[in-house]
Amino acid sequence: MRLQLYAKEAELWAQFRRDFEMPATDHPWIDVDLDPITIDRLIAWVSQARNRSGGRFARGYLSELPGITGASWFVLKPQCPDWPINRDEDGVEIVWSYRYPRVSDRIVEVARQHALNGVRFVPDSQKHRFRRRRQWFDVVPTTVMGRGVDHLWVDPQTLKGNDHGQPVDPKERHGITHFKNNQLYPDTPTMPGAFRNLTRLFPPGELTFNTAPRVLKRHLPATDFALLPSDPGTCVCFNARARSALTANALLGPADYFPLIVLDEPEPNQLAFDDPVDEAMIPSLPNSEPSAPDSEPLDYQWTFLDAVEAVRRQFTSTPAIGCHGPIDPRQLADAVQKIGLPLPELWRVVMLAVGEWGCIGACSTIAPKRWPEDHARFCEMLDNRGGDRDKRFLFVGGVGNGDQFALELPAVNSPLLDAPMLLYDHELSAFTMRWPSITRYLEEHLR
Secondary structure (H helix, E strand, O other), X not given: OEEXXXXXXXXXXXXXXXXXXXXXXXXXXXXXXXXXXXXXXXXXXXXXXXHHHOOOEEEEEEEOOOXXXXXXXXXXXXXXXXXXXXXXXXXXXXXXXXOOEEEEHHXXXXXXXXXXXXXXXXXXXXXXXXXXXXXXXXXXXXXXXOOOEOOOOEOHHHOOEHHHOEOOOOOOOOOOOEEEOOOEOOOOOOOOHHHHHHHOOOOOOOEEEEOOOEEEHXXXXXXXXXXXXXXXXXXXXXXXXXXXXXXXXXXOOHHHEEEOEEEOOOOOOOOEOOOOOOXXXXXXXXXXXXXXXXXXXXXXXXXHHHHHHHHHHHHHHOOOOOOOOOOOHHHHHHHHHHHOOOOOHHHHHHHHHHXXXXXEOXXXXXXXXXXXXXXXXXXXXXHHHOOOOOOEEEEEEEOOOOOEEEEEEOOOOOOOOOOOEEEEEOOOOEEEEEEOOHHHHHHHHHO
């Protein structure tokens, strides 16, 4: 088991790292590999911290890590998001997409050489405008391996419905692998005592269990790939033969998959689902023909004035998506004064053209009256993680999934036309994408 901890209090987080002799990082999440000694020490440390200062860890994620040795089936779960397909494909062979993993043409070629079956590789038909060098494919299994088995610790009476990846309708029910510490069986007799004590360190609903999917042996197919309904969505699974073929060619890394747990029979009180899988539970993709990859990536060409003209043309003729109304230039100037940082002229043009809560790409602008408060929270978050303290960032918008956009400003206040633009991933607590200028970001989304 591996436990990820998040502490609201920066000092509590720092003290924990010192006491457990962990290297200092700018990441607010703490990863702890749990063994019997570590669990007991962790419980004692948190209890003492709570008694001493009232500090506690706000959230936790407990992940099950089955051993690979002897495993016969695996879940394909690449850690890399799909944006490298648009950015830099060098060394990238598999990424996580919306419903299925997405793989490169090299993986498809190896799969066909080894006659791996039970899978359809659906080509990505989207025409990427920048830096698309190869054909990419969604991995769509054609076989289903049952509905899975519930984890022993989860109480089915606590399931929260489809919106939480926990369907209760018998036609949609599948093995539950993600649940919280307020969804456990009372006293959880199958849970070791140390883990029961660990779950009590967190407020109800704030410790999440991420466990490996379980499937009955009698449901394993004869194919190399198969689909398993899971939460959320579905799991694309593949057997040891397929894993051997792909890893031998260095196309899969250890972080791209994890073992599936195969059970001979369920334990007492452990729900298994033998009913046929309803077709409505299985996502489908159209069968399309590959589109020819761009022979050469397109170059960025816009100047600052090109970007200004494109913004004004786009949002004069087309209302901004989700726009709640125009922005008053006086309110905008007042917000900038309260923040105390210079606003690059190009982003001022964007805000006035797009309006409150309008979108360019994934970035949703904000209302001036909310801006100083939201910017202060963003800066506090950066300070708590301890990184980039020698740089200045101006928060400029958010994404629906919780990520945030910021502009990187020079050390000295002065009028600016443009500035580098960055995307902050709230789950990784790090800047994961960077555009050298707002102009470049706008060209990518408006050209």
